[in-house]
Amino acid sequence: MNTIKDVAERAGVSIATVSRVFNDSSSVKSKTRDLVLQTARELAYSPNILARGLMRKKTETIGVVLPDLSGEFFSEVIRGIDEVAARRGYHILLSSSHSRLDDMERLLRLMAQGRVDGLLLMAPQLRKDLLPLLSTTKLPLVLLESSLEGLDADSYYIDNFRGAYLVVQHLIEHGHRRIAVIMGPEDNFDARERHKGYQAALTEKDIPFDGELAFKGDFQKRSGYFGMKRILSLDDPPTAVFAANDDMAIGAMEAAKEAKKAIPEDIAIVGFDDIPISRYVSPRLTTVHMPIYEMVSRATERVINRIEEAETGEIEKRMLSAGLMVRQSCGCSY
The missing domain is CATH 3.40.50.2300 (Response regulator)
Structure with missing residues (x-):
């Protein structure tokens, strides 16, 4: 493996000059800089970025x-x-x-x-x-x-609060009154804010919060899948589901399709995040766009x-x- 000394000898300059080139020093003439860089390329020499950073007290x-x-x-x-x-x-x-x-x-x-x-x-x-x-x-x-x-x-x-509020409000505007939620992790800041937004949209339209329609999730597709299975097993299932992220919404859609439920005719499903795949699932997922x-x-x-x-x-x-x-x-x- 070639070293900084090899570069200096081949280019006919001092080791200090090579070091100054790789540390972007303005004291090196452009002609010398070009020569050193060309020589380094010929020898396949690459400076140790970490070591260089330590000398400069920066790792970049x-x-x-x-x-x-x-x-x-x-x-x-x-x-x-x-x-x-x-x-x-x-x-x-x-x-x-x-x-x-x-x-x-x-x-x-x-x-x-x-x-x-x-x-x-x-x-x-x-x-x-x-x-x-x-x-x-x-x-x-x-x-x-x-x-x-x-x-x-x-x-x-x-x-997150406003986003969840908007998407649940949209479901209510479609005439839904029984809207289930598949929540994110309890100790997650985003999940808590989204759940608050869900509840606020219900409260604004005098729809009481029903704990029977709230299901635990972990932001993973599988929890949306199993959450939907539990939702569909209810004696009086909801007509719509808000999943607190798109992965869980897509999992919920898979479970609904397995149960021969048409989306959105039998049950509407919405998510949150607007990940790229949400545009390509069938039907395409209504969600909240996160910038x-x-x-x-x-x-x-x-x-x-x-x-x-x-x-x-x-x-x-x-x-x-x-x-x-x-x-x-x-x-x-x-």
Whole structure:
């Protein structure tokens, strides 16, 4: 394996000059820079990015901790973060907390040991247990779809309450009065806000909340599938179902089809997130559009600006609007 010394000898310059080239020093003449870079390419030499970052006290890496890495929702999140980071000259170090606080704490401690320059954290289950750790980290920190009272950090999140309210209100406008809900995890911030929006839409139209129509879910397709099976087994099943995310809504649609129920004629189904596949299932899924790319783009730009000290002002907490995406599964003909 060729070293920086080999590059220097082949190019006829000093090791210090090669080092300055790879550290983007403005003191190197353009002709010399071009020669060194061409020589490095010929020798297939690549500098150790981490070592270079340590010398500069920067790794040019953003730590990203998400509750999960699978599924279309998180694919969109990762794509948005990676595109902005790459455009700004940064890499991402991606990890999953598996929605477990102990894993999250371990990852945060690991990343805080100089492996990254800043952190993007999506933790809908964030609890006060982590407040001391998060408050004392010296790294720029930006939260995604997370909230923790007492934490002084930039945060970007979707108006989950309003989105759920709008989609359930739409079902009511179609004449539905018995509307079931397949909820997300109980300790999940997004899930709680969506459930509140569901209840608010019912209350506004004097429809009493019926606990018999509320079913536990975990944001996974299988919980939507089994939730719908339980819904259809009721003596007086509902005429519509609000699943708190699209994966569960798609699982619910599969169970309904297995039971020979026509959607939306026998039972209407709506979701939340507007993941790409929601446009292609049959019937196409009415859902709530989350501006995922916009949210993660803003957050990534923010953490990089904090790293580069381009933004040193007040903490920003930005709620982005969620919009109704009407298709066919609610009874509309779009």
